[in-house]
Each structure stands twice: as C-alpha cells, then as structure tokens.
Amino acid sequence: MPRMTMIEAIRSAMDVAMGRDDDVVVFGEDVGFFGGVFRCTHGLQQKYGVSRCFDAPISESGIVGTAIGMAAYGLKPCVEIQFADYMYPAYDQIVSEAARLRYRSAGDFTCPMVIRMPTGGGIFGGQTHSQSPEALFTHVAGLKTIVPSNPYDAKGLLIAAIEDPDPVIFLEPKRLYNGPFDGHHDKPVTAWSKHALSEVPEGHYTVPLGQAVTRREGAAVSIIAYGTMVHVALAAAEDTGIDAEVIDLRTLVPLDLEAIVASVEKTGRCIVLHEATLTSGFGGELAALVQEHCFYHLEAPVMRVTGWDTPYPHAQEWDYFPGPARLGQALRDIMEAR
C-alpha cells in the first residue's frame, strides 16, 4: 500500500472525489495553478482543468459565499481557506448561510460543501498562522466539524466529508502536514513514512463521520484528544508510564459519545486535551458530557489541558503549546486526585 504524508493523503482524497464526481470543484487562494501554499491541491488543475480547480481572489467571504451558491446549484465545492486564522471574513457566510440553508428553506436548498483549512500551531507561525478555532464551528448548529490526526483518516474523512449532504468544516493540523511529529518538538521523531497510519489506499474509501477511535488502550485514565494533540497524548503516556487510554475523536460534530463514555466508565478518570484556548473551548463541552454521562464512574474531577487564554505567541510558542510535559503533569495530578 502506498505511504503518504498528510498532504499527499488530502490531495489524494480530492483527486479521488473529483475523479468520481464531476460536481466536485476545488478552489481557494493559490489553489489553482500553484496547487496551494501547502501544496494540497498540487496537480489537480492540470488533471481536471481550470473550471474544476482554480485560483480565487483573496476574499474568504467571496470564496465561501460563491461556494454556497454553487452548492445551491447542485455542485459539491471543496474550498480551501489558506489558514484557519483567515476564515473570519467568511464567518458570516458560514454561520448565517451555509449552516442554516437546509433548515430555513425546509430542505428546498441545501449546502453540500467542504471548507478545508489548516489549523493549529507548532510551526512558529505566530498569532495569525496558529489558531485552532474549532469551537467557533462546533458551536454552530448545522455544521459538521472534523479534525484528522493522520494520513489514513485524513483521506477517508475528507472523502466522506465531500460526499456528505451538509456543510463540513475540515480542519487540517498543519503541524502534522509533512510530519514528522510525535508530540515532542525537541526530540527526534519518526517520519510519516514509518508510521503505520501513513499507509493509505490509492483509491476510494471513507472513514465515516462521527466515529472515534482508540489509539492506545489503557486502564488508568482516558485522554480525549483530536488532531495534533493525539500525538501529544501518546507521547505523554509513554513518558509518564501511566496507563492512559487515548481516544482520537476525529469528528467533533457529530460526536462519538459512546466511545467516550465507554472509555471513561472503564478508567474512571478523564483528561480532555486541545490546543485551542481554554475558555469556552470544545473541551468544556466534552467535560460537561463526561460529567453528565459518567459522573458515578469518576474517581477524580475531569481535567482540561489546553492552550492558554491568550493569542498564540511567536517566540514563546512551546510555552503556549500544551505539550507532553504539561499533559504529563496533569496525568500525574489526576492519578493522585481522590
């Protein structure tokens, strides 16, 4: 089976989707001729022509607004916002329009589209190339939100997202794009080509939305994570020797509550982990659900390990990033908590 980086897997997903369905169109800033600043759409214009993969003016509201119009016509646009940090001009189109089109027209018009965007830090991108705005999407009824953690999932989830009848936000952790990243920024790491999850089938397959997966079985504590943080969780479990179970959510909405509940009922302890800021982050939702559904199984309060409630700094990136050291401390604390 071919080995792919995250970028290659994402490109392959669009390639497969465009090959199977003429209605799939791909556009965004620098996406056409050049193939995207991260090269995720490289070669698609050559293969499918300029009317199916093209460069957009620098207008995120324009990109999403026209994509909604195309979706209303019957196409399946898969558009790229160059960085999640630049989606704000499109936020009105996403929240007020894409998310509600089916509802407000009673299914008369629908919005089958995917909005891809690189997310997260770890590349010294400063405050405008590092944000994790997933909670701004999960809070909106009508949107589905996906954050893959590896090439295999990225491709399967993206194909599923493109085939989905509703608008899907597809957040691509840019720290994982080329890999390698094993949770530690300051230690040698394994390249994607040596990771099992970089084995990606050439052709069509899907990873269904709404299904979490256990990345590491453990009995002591459940770590609920997604995207880049899955790798941090695995590293911290390794470092501390604490027998943590690592749940990779993959899809935030719809959420695989059963997987979470099953794990926490087994371990009795839960840490929620994300790179985004703490206050009103998706971790708050997860902690509330665990409390509601697993209260009588809990042996310690649910903990959240997240980015600080500040903009993402440049020089102090790794002091901001909730890495294995911070998570390791939380793991030790939660094991001692009674």
Added chain:
Amino acid sequence: MSSDEAGKAPATIQPLKFHVPQPASRPGEKPDFSDVVIPKAGSVARPPVDVDPKDIRDLAYSIIRVLNREGEAVGPWVPDLSPEDLVRGLRHMMTLRSFDARMQMAQRQGKTSFYMQHTGEEAVSCAFRIALGPHDMNFPTYRQAGLLIAHDYPLVDMMCQIYSNQRDPMKGRQLPVMYSSKENGFFSISGNLATQFVQAVGWAMASAIKNDTRIAAAWIGDGSTAESDFHAALVFASTYKAPVVLNVVNNQWAISTFQGIARGGSGTFAARGLGFGIPALRVDGNDYLAVYAVAQWAIERARRNLGPTLVEYVTYRAGAHSTSDDPSAYRPKHESDEWPLGDPLVRLKQHLIAIGAWSEERHKQAEAEILATVIAAQKEAESFGTLHSGGKPSARDIFEDVYAELPPHLRRQRQQIGV
C-alpha cells in the same frame, strides 16, 4: 413572444462558459509584459488638487512618470526635491535593500522563523514617508518597512522584532516584520489582510471629528483589494470625505496569483475608486520622484479637506513572496529582469548621476557604509538574542497585554506555567 415561449432558451443558444483569467506567461515561457502600457515620462498632466474628480478619470488608467530612460526628471510632476533630498532617498532605499538581504540571510541561517523582502518596491514606502508629515499615521502592510527606515526608526529595534529576542518591542508575540510604532506613525501590522485599510479611514475620520490636522495613509496589496474591507474602506472614505490617502501597491503578484485574479475585468486597481467618486491616480512605483510627487498631491488633498485619493503604485515584486515561497513554480524565472519599469534604486542613482549629484564611486562608498551600518545594527540586535538562542522574551509576556489588567483566570494560568 407568446407567454409560454418566455424564459425558454432559443434553439441556437450556446452553453455558458466559465472564465478564469490567466497571466501572460508561466514558468518555462518567455516573460511578457506587453499588456503593461507605459506612457512616456512627463506625458501625464498634473491637475490642481481641487480638481473635480470626474475631470481626471483618465488618470486612473494612465501611469504618472517623472524619470525618463535617460534618467532626466521631466514633465509637470517633477517634485520640488533638492539633490540632497534625493541622495537621502537613495540611501533609504539602499538601506532597506541591504537590511532585507541581511535579514533574509539571517532567516536562512535559522536565526528567525520568517522574513519578507521589499526587493523592487523600495521607492513606494521610502518616498511616501518623506511626503507625509511626522505626525500622520500609516496603516501599513508587511511590505512597507521603508516607512520606518525613511523615518529613521532604529534598525536595531526592527531586527530585535525580527529575532523575537529579549529586546523585541513586540515581546516575542508577533511574527517577524509585524512591527508597530505609534510614535513613528506606523500602525501595528496585522497578519489578516486588508483589515488595516478600513481602519485607516476610521483614524482619518477621528482626526476630522476632533478638528485635528493629521491625516492617515492606508496601505494594501493588489491581491488584498479583493477583500471586503477594501471596498468598505472606499465607501466610508467616500461618504465621509475622510482625510486619507488610499494606497494600493500593485506588485503584479499575490503569492502565486497574478494581479488579474483580483482585478478581473476592471482596467486597473485605481479605477476601483471611480465608482465611489474618489479621484484615482496610477503612478510608476519604481520612480522615486513620481511616487513622491503623487503622494504629495494626494496628501495635500487630504490636508485641505478635499477628501480621499486612491493611488495605485505600479511596481513589481522582484523577490519571493516570503521566505516560505519559491516563485519559480508559478512565474518565469527571469520575469523580474523584463519588468519594464526597471529597478527603483538604479533609476534614482542614474538620475543623481545625470544631474551631477552622485557618481559610481560615491555609490560604491555609500553601499559599503550602509552595509557596515546594517551589520553593526545586526550585531547589536543579536547581542540581545535570536529566535532560538540567547536572550528571549519571558514566558510571562504571553499573559501580559491580553487585557489592560491581568484577570484572575489568566493569573491562574500564569501560575500554572510557573512564571
């Protein structure tokens, strides 16, 4: 037509076609600027500043130029700049180019994460700054460091920002080149394109509300004019006759995307102003004298309550977009050599030599002096650290300035990190 025929396509109708603009040439092809029509230097009239905007609509489609091919300053736009002023201007541009070269190299050496050069566009920000008053306010993009250099902002401070070191005025928080200096009329740079353009209009409105005398200058790239904030800026500036100069730097490229994608069917970026009743001028952005002259004209209009002016600087981004970019993937390798408006440094140098105010020898000497100054500044800056070694801003600085006062939840988080 009977009613049941209405709305039906006639049998002969053609299928619709989707149009995507294409640049004149791509990698491996011969650079082609035949569509850039360049009027003769000195050929465009200079209207009085209180001209009725509708009488100068043609200026949005021409290019105001002062320096001709022989290096002579010709025509009605020749500005009132002494040879000394021009030598100073040349030195500013040389400093910016030298600064760029050193910082580009520092990034390659791993001393910082990122850098953005100005190569080929030095005249725009350097000359504009000289035309502006000391207390006016710029709302720049990341490609106008000439506004700081031509205002004698310390190179060391700029470098400390680029290195994110312990003396970084932005405390390590910002990506390199995202400077800020209120004192120097330089608004904090945002990574989010176009946001500053409309903010400049607001600053200018405030100055008018308070019967102040200061004006604002808004800056934006050709590609970013596609953002809604650009259009919002034009409507607000037009409605309130804000004392602002609206600058569009058309360097032909927006990362890999040629300017035709943002411009579409409109003839020029300047012409965007016409629909708003804003006088719009196009100027040779590689001609220091022309940039200065047009800036002065627009600034005077703002100052005299005549309202906003839109200026399009026609220039060329000779280098890569940033240290993360490689233009050979999307434009001919030697396209910049073919750019018909030349190199702004070479052109001003040639002019100064033509008027007897400069020589090759003095130029070489100045180059060496400037390089020595930049290297000395770099040494000093590096003594305060670089991104990955030496003095660093404190982790405490992550939590400061989120609010005026540190709220309890941030105090708790800061304690957690132990600083």
